[in-house]
Amino acid sequence: MTKVTMTVNGKSVSGEVEGRTLLSTFVRENLGLTGTHVGCDTGQCGACTLHVNGKSVKSCNMFALEADGAEVATIESMAAADGTLNTIQQAFQDHHGLQCGFCTPGMVMTAASLLEENPKPTEQEIRTYLSGNICRCTGYHNIVKAIMAASGQDVSAVAAE
Ligand code: FES
Ligand code: FES
Secondary structure (H helix, E strand, C coil): CEEEEEEECCEEEEEEECCCCEHHHHHHHHCCCCCCCCCCCCCCCCCCEEEECCEEEEHHHCEHHHHCCCEEECHHHCCCCCCCCCHHHHHHHHCCCCCCCCCHHHHHHHHHHHHHHCCCCCHHHHHHHHHHCCCCCCCCHHHHHHHHHHCCCCCCCCCCC
16 A cells, blocks of 8 residues: 545545555545546546546546645535535536436536636537536536536527437
């Protein structure tokens, strides 16, 4: 076992991990931050997306030890301490961008990275950026609408369900 230390959601944390321990496992099992979901463990679904040093990362594709010293943000950092949703989360709620909710933490974290890089994305840019995040429920249209709305843009032109 090896000690790993990182900053997660603004707090310094450390733990003992094996070389094979995934970052997704570390945040869920060592830190109890179960908002990061694991859908496939093979880098395909995007449910485990979080931010490492400001960039979206599929945390099942990264060993915990690779994040030693990094700044990590999980979905738990998105809402305010009193539970008030952030702009992206609120837009997902307002535009029905979720059904079962399993993909939603990864979608929100990916959307946050997109809007950081590109504050006014087109519908196609949103769809392309989300290509690594799979949703089995919504058909994506309302997710795209939510992200358009979160960026302050008109959602009426987004393809209907
Ligand atoms: S659980 Fe990481 S991409 Fe599916
Ligand atoms: S809302 Fe169910 S997988 Fe996306």
